[in-house]
Amino acid sequence: MTGVSAIQYYSVTIYGQMGIAGDETLKYQAISSVLALVAQALCILLIDHFGRRWPLILGNLGNMVTFIISTILLAVFPPGATNNKSAAWGFIAITWIYNFCFSATCGPLSWIIPAEIFDTKTRSKGVSIATMTSFAFNTMIGQVTGIAMKSVGWRFYIVFVVSLNESI
Amino acid sequence: MGDKLGRRLTILVGALVFCLGGALQTGAQALSYLYAGRLIAGLGVGILVMIIPVYQGELAHPDIRGRITALVQFMLGIGALAAAWISYGMLPLYCVRTNTQTDLRQARISDSTPPTTASGAHPLESKLSLPFSSPRSFCSSPNRRAGSSITDASRKVSVTSPSCTPTEMSRTRGFKLNSSRSRTNSASSTNTKQSRMLSSSRTSHVSAASSSHALCKHQCR
Numbered sequence: 001m002t003g004v005s006a007i008q009y010y011s012v013t014i015y016g017q018m019g020i021a022g023d024e025t026l027k028y029q030a031i032s033s034v035l036a037l038v039a040q041a042l043c044i045l046l047i048d049h050f051g052r053r054w055p056l057i058l059g060n061l062g063n064m065v066t067f068i069i070s071t072i073l074l075a076v077f078p079p080g081a082t083n084n085k086s087a088a089w090g091f092i093a094i095t096w097i098y099n100f101c102f103s104a105t106c107g108p109l110s111w112i113i114p115a116e117i118f119d120t121k122t123r124s125k126g127v128s129i130a131t132m133t134s135f136a137f138n139t140m141i142g143q144v145t146g147i148a149m150k151s152v153g154w155r156f157y158i159v160f161v162v163s164l165n166e167s168i
Numbered sequence: 169m170g171d172k173l174g175r176r177l178t179i180l181v182g183a184l185v186f187c188l189g190g191a192l193q194t195g196a197q198a199l200s201y202l203y204a205g206r207l208i209a210g211l212g213v214g215i216l217v218m219i220i221p222v223y224q225g226e227l228a229h230p231d232i233r234g235r236i237t238a239l240v241q242f243m244l245g246i247g248a249l250a251a252a253w254i255s256y257g258m259l260p261l262y263c264v265r266t267n268t269q270t271d272l273r274q275a276r277i278s279d280s281t282p283p284t285t286a287s288g289a290h291p292l293e294s295k296l297s298l299p300f301s302s303p304r305s306f307c308s309s310p311n312r313r314a315g316s317s318i319t320d321a322s323r324k325v326s327v328t329s330p331s332c333t334p335t336e337m338s339r340t341r342g343f344k345l346n347s348s349r350s351r352t353n354s355a356s357s358t359n360t361k362q363s364r365m366l367s368s369s370r371t372s373h374v375s376a377a378s379s380s381h382a383l384c385k386h387q388c389r
Contacts, residue, residue: 026252029252029256030249030255033245033249033251033252036245036249037246040241041242043241043242044239044242045235047235047238048232048233052234103241110241111217111221111238112221112225112234112237115221115222115225115226115237116225116233116237123226124171124218124222127221127222131214131217131218
């Protein structure tokens, strides 16, 4: 429920609605994936120094802040209605920062934590359930976002802001 | 399964299931292959992503456990990276082939209507009539229509059919891979079938790349 599926699946569409050409949107998405990889490499280097708790808290905080900003951007400059280049760039930059934050913290930690918190007896089942829940929500968000962005627009992002707030 | 079979055997089973699904998708001859392959690959991925963090977490020394387990996400990131850049690189090709604007969604939606080739035949027919097609050619991926229409166009070029209009010719000429294909055409201008086969195998690489994009997209959350 961190909204990463919404960002990763639909950012290309939203970029497109903001008036960016198709190949450009794909380019920004591709740059975003480079940033994500850098963030994941950083996480691999640093996660054992900082433990699990604070990276997760700070990462969720970063995700929430970036999500609030992108919600405001979507609300004030609705895609398709205005042709504000700066707003589009702001949204792109915020998406990148979000992806960086997520990939440096929540992304890897969502694999690490389930594998570590269970004891040997329950670990296999526990991790299955954790993974299943994660994928179930991913599927749900992947299916719902397209519809929701069409009907309620930026308000849909509030869902993620709230859920990130709770996860902090 | 993770407890009964043990971690390594479960990983082996997951990898095998995923290989089967991946092979089905790679060798798809129709859209149904893609669906079925995706389903099976999804099962395999489900097994793998569940058992691998467990295995890593159990094996690794606590000092580097986080590092090792984070590799899962790192590899997903590599997949996403490849997917994003491949799809970015393939977009110009895709747009030239479908002769659409650079709006991916529009192109995908317009693909759902049954396309007809320049000769008026349904592309599936022209595809199925091939004596042999590369196992990697996708019949129903978004590039399907593009692939077959190019095949069709190149056939027309090679036999210089009178119905081939100048615009069609120029469209084929403007295409990136054209240099290699026109060589193919001139080399085997008498052998229409061969040139069709070659160009169809060429288009299949594009389709494979674009579907690998879809595959990877699904895998990284």
